[in-house]
Amino acid sequence: MAQSPPKQRAGAFIAAFTLAFAALNYGASRAAAALHAARDRDLMLLRHVPGAVPHYDWSCGEDLGSALPAVPDARTAPLVLISGMSQTYAINDVHEGALPLPDRLDASLARRGVRAFGLVAPNLQNEEALLMLVAMLSRPETKPRAWLYGLCFDKLRNVDVRPAMLRFLAAHPEVQTHWDHLCDEDTTAFPLACERIKSTSKHAAEEQPTTTTAIGKIEENTRNAAGTVIPLTRDRTALNAAGQTKIYELRNWLLRIRTTTERPIIPARYQLNMDLLRLSVRIAKRNNIRPIFYIIPLNPEAKAPYRPEEYEAFKREASAIAQAEQIAFANLENAVPEGEWGLLYGQPDFKHFREAGHTRLAETLLRTFDSEWQALAPARGNVGP
Amino acid sequence: MAGTRSRAWKRGPVIFSSYTYVVFLALAWGIHTLLSARFRNVFLIVTSYIFYATWGVAAVPVLLAITCVTYALGLALAKAKEPERWLPWSVGLLLLPLLYFKYRVFLWSAVAGAFGEATPADTLTAWAPLGISFFTFQAIAYLVDVSTGEPPLRKLSEFFLFKAFWPQLVNGPIIRPGEIADAIAKRETPDATNVVEAWSRIARGLFKKAVIADMLGPYVELVFAPHARLGITDAWAGTIGFALQIYFDFSAYSDIAIGSALLFGFRFPANFARPYLARSIQEFWERWHMSLSRWIRDYVFSPLAFAARRSRGLSLASLVFAMALCGLWHGPRWTFVAWGLMHGLALVGERLGGRTPAKSTPIRNFAGWLSTVTLLLFGWVLFRATSLTHAGHMFSSMFAFRGGLRPQALRENALLTIAAVATATLVIEMVLPRLSRRSAQHRDAVGLSIVKGIAYATLIAITIVFESKSTAFVYQQF
Numbered sequence: 001m002a003q004s005p006p007k008q009r010a011g012a013f014i015a016a017f018t019l020a021f022a023a024l025n026y027g028a029s030r031a032a033a034a035l036h037a038a039r040d041r042d043l044m045l046l047r048h049v050p051g052a053v054p055h056y057d058w059s060c061g062e063d064l065g066s067a068l069p070a071v072p073d074a075r076t077a078p079l080v081l082i083s084g085m086s087q088t089y090a091i092n093d094v095h096e097g098a099l100p101l102p103d104r105l106d107a108s109l110a111r112r113g114v115r116a117f118g119l120v121a122p123n124l125q126n127e128e129a130l131l132m133l134v135a136m137l138s139r140p141e142t143k144p145r146a147w148l149y150g151l152c153f154d155k156l157r158n159v160d161v162r163p164a165m166l167r168f169l170a171a172h173p174e175v176q177t178h179w180d181h182l183c184d185e186d187t188t189a190f191p192l193a194c195e196r197i198k199s200t201s202k203h204a205a206e207e208q209p210t211t212t213t214a215i216g217k218i219e220e221n222t223r224n225a226a227g228t229v230i231p232l233t234r235d236r237t238a239l240n241a242a243g244q245t246k247i248y249e250l251r252n253w254l255l256r257i258r259t260t261t262e263r264p265i266i267p268a269r270y271q272l273n274m275d276l277l278r279l280s281v282r283i284a285k286r287n288n289i290r291p292i293f294y295i296i297p298l299n300p301e302a303k304a305p306y307r308p309e310e311y312e313a314f315k316r317e318a319s320a321i322a323q324a325e326q327i328a329f330a331n332l333e334n335a336v337p338e339g340e341w342g343l344l345y346g347q348p349d350f351k352h353f354r355e356a357g358h359t360r361l362a363e364t365l366l367r368t369f370d371s372e373w374q375a376l377a378p379a380r381g382n383v384g385p
Numbered sequence: 386m387a388g389t390r391s392r393a394w395k396r397g398p399v400i401f402s403s404y405t406y407v408v409f410l411a412l413a414w415g416i417h418t419l420l421s422a423r424f425r426n427v428f429l430i431v432t433s434y435i436f437y438a439t440w441g442v443a444a445v446p447v448l449l450a451i452t453c454v455t456y457a458l459g460l461a462l463a464k465a466k467e468p469e470r471w472l473p474w475s476v477g478l479l480l481l482p483l484l485y486f487k488y489r490v491f492l493w494s495a496v497a498g499a500f501g502e503a504t505p506a507d508t509l510t511a512w513a514p515l516g517i518s519f520f521t522f523q524a525i526a527y528l529v530d531v532s533t534g535e536p537p538l539r540k541l542s543e544f545f546l547f548k549a550f551w552p553q554l555v556n557g558p559i560i561r562p563g564e565i566a567d568a569i570a571k572r573e574t575p576d577a578t579n580v581v582e583a584w585s586r587i588a589r590g591l592f593k594k595a596v597i598a599d600m601l602g603p604y605v606e607l608v609f610a611p612h613a614r615l616g617i618t619d620a621w622a623g624t625i626g627f628a629l630q631i632y633f634d635f636s637a638y639s640d641i642a643i644g645s646a647l648l649f650g651f652r653f654p655a656n657f658a659r660p661y662l663a664r665s666i667q668e669f670w671e672r673w674h675m676s677l678s679r680w681i682r683d684y685v686f687s688p689l690a691f692a693a694r695r696s697r698g699l700s701l702a703s704l705v706f707a708m709a710l711c712g713l714w715h716g717p718r719w720t721f722v723a724w725g726l727m728h729g730l731a732l733v734g735e736r737l738g739g740r741t742p743a744k745s746t747p748i749r750n751f752a753g754w755l756s757t758v759t760l761l762l763f764g765w766v767l768f769r770a771t772s773l774t775h776a777g778h779m780f781s782s783m784f785a786f787r788g789g790l791r792p793q794a795l796r797e798n799a800l801l802t803i804a805a806v807a808t809a810t811l812v813i814e815m816v817l818p819r820l821s822r823r824s825a826q827h828r829d830a831v832g833l834s835i836v837k838g839i840a841y842a843t844l845i846a847i848t849i850v851f852e853s854k855s856t857a858f859v860y861q862q863f
Contacts, residue, residue, distance in 0.1 A: 009834040010577035016838025024846045157796060160603070195612055215405060215439050222404040232849045239850045251801065268614035268794040 028239055029231035035238035038245075056082065056089055056102035061121025061128070064135060064168040071142045072106075072115035078376045080109060081136050081144035081289075082118040083129045085152050087296055089120045090352045092342025098355040104362035105148075112377040116148075121165075125158035126276040127196060131165055131175075133280060134182065137287050138175045145376050146290040148365070149280075152351075153295075153306060153314050156273040157266050161200050169204040176204065186279060193275040259347055260303040265310050274317060281325045290376070292328040292369050293318065297336040297361060302350035328372050335364045401641045402594045402852070409436070410587075414648045422572040426542045429550060429649060436551040437515075444514030447482060452548040455479065455524040459537040459544070468532035475528050483521045486513040491717030516555035518714055520548060522680055523559050529684055530562065538562055543569045552645040556638050558656045558676035568651045575650050583647035585841055590640030592844050595852035597806060598634035601626050604799040609769050609779070616793035618800065620782035621762075626803045628765045629810060632660065635674070659814040664745070664753035666731040666760060681711045701736065705729035715768070720776055724767040731760055 057067035072079060082088065082102050089100045102118030109116050119132040129149055136142045169176055180201055183194035227234035251257065284291045295315055298304050304311070315331060322329030340357040342349045353361075366373065400406060413432050420428055438445050458475045462468040484492070531537045538544040546569055553560050575583065608615060608623025615623070639656035646653045656675050663669035670678040686707035693699030705726060712725020745753075766783070770776035787793070792800060824833060
């Protein structure tokens, strides 16, 4: 190759770098809108009509703080907290005006003088569900009288509290105080859960808002300023999600993983989640909140990626907890029939149903736990929505 | 350890992998380039103290005091007729702040423990100025060099810059005066080639830190949680994950430090040279944290070995002692001492075994590499564990088949990620020298510069998209 002076080589490097970086940013900027839409589609987020009243956390766990002001006032009507993973809010083959489970439950329960509100998030695990409960019971105006929680077996493989929820915990001292004292009486009975809760407190402390320090503010402002001129920075969330999806697709392709591929439990994670569930019941009861648990419906047309013996053991254990603690419990795995489910990646979606499935599940929950709703309902004429 | 420190930047300091640092560096570099040569040292001293103050204003007087004392002692030793007589006292004086800030609780609890007293609860929480181990060791090296005839840095501004220059202040590399004295005195502007090299190195460091090390952090933290229930697969994968995390984290820091210094005309020596390809522990220490291992060799082991030259046993014992000290340098914990002792004993074993590269064959090389990596992993367990009991728990998980090979704590994705990073690291580090040799033949080609420009633009884009916000470096605590 031809010899060239150092300055020329440096110039070539800088020119190539600048052009390539500009091209990548241009590409990112062009793709951003489509990627944001794809991210919302992957998370099955509903598009909401401006001005509509939320009956669940529309941010799906990404901004819990913004959802709380929308919670019906628990001091004027008994409140039911609905917690759950994506099945609770996601509607397959969605159409304009379709309503998910929390909206339907609130509408029906309101007729009995009881209100309902959903705190939901994709892949919700038990510690996050407990955090949602604590977030609600920490303030009189959101303190629920009942906690309806859909138990999903494969979510027991998850243990990390998502950063958005850690940030929420760090930014709400009243919730943090409750959280820090959750285990005051239960460390011996729930060692795994209590150790985890302590660790989450520590992580939340590290997630203190960046704007509390001068350098934190500078960093935040620098990032924001960079975002105004560098599309890669501005749209990194959508690009990151798209990149992660591609990596997962590559993994699935390489290892021939499908939605139906068997996913065994991870023992330590499972035990931790079950310990957290037991502790959650104890905490709910201590705060005069009625826990109402159900095993979520699964698509009878789709092969669930569970090991049957592990799934059976989970259902037995959940039922045993409910019996031991004398709380309301139902196995609703067959509650939504064939034909009310949708597709995912061209295959029957084993966990997300169409709007009809939401209607069906809401009716089943109202019927199955009727005595619970009756117990919550105020004496006629006392209070109302 | 990594977990408790991992998000420390939010408490205030400027982290090398933050947007703030990149802007700070670019501004400082721009102003420095525009300044006349005679103002550059003062400018760098001021910016270095501003940088250090972001880590805690309270630490600034400590750095200032150590700098002034070292400067005065250096001049005094250079004038003294018998500097070797005064050297131990000078070194002792410099060690006092280090012992007080970093080791007082540890030493007190060790003494109390020997008399059956309870260990103070705040053993690990005593405050110490950041980087005190680095700048104290650097000061000691300076005084030793001066006492053996090296010329001291006489100009106060030059000495202040040598002590405070921010790229090496908090995490090293431990720079000796001889390595930057010329650059401090001349204050030349780096040429375009050096500037490109500097920013490329910084880009590599940012990628290693923000994309690889920070991605591995949560998996490692999960496995090294004090009461984690682990299977054999989790324990080994978590340990391999930590070996990779600390390597990428610290070598990233070194890359950013070396690149930053180069922007201002200072060429720091390399701190890492593909350490996980080492075929012996000795070779590992020639490739890992090279500035520290050189320091330990020249200022601890060599003097001790010289004193014990007539007794092979004592000479080997001094090697173990030097490595234990190297462990203790990382922090006031018995796990670090055990890590150092383990390395010391391994080095002694190699010396007694007489392993020499000249006798190497592919099979011997592979066996040497495998045994070295295995030993290193055991060492990293000691290094990362929070106590010796915790390390024992990890070791028992590594050898007990509780639940078979099935992971008990880590998800499949974590295992895949760790395996992919480990494999890619080994492959790239084996292939890289060949590629470097080949590209060296074409180093004058404009075409190669264009390819590199595109590659670095892609690297930066990936770093921006996949970074998980700037987190503090694991090595920052030492």
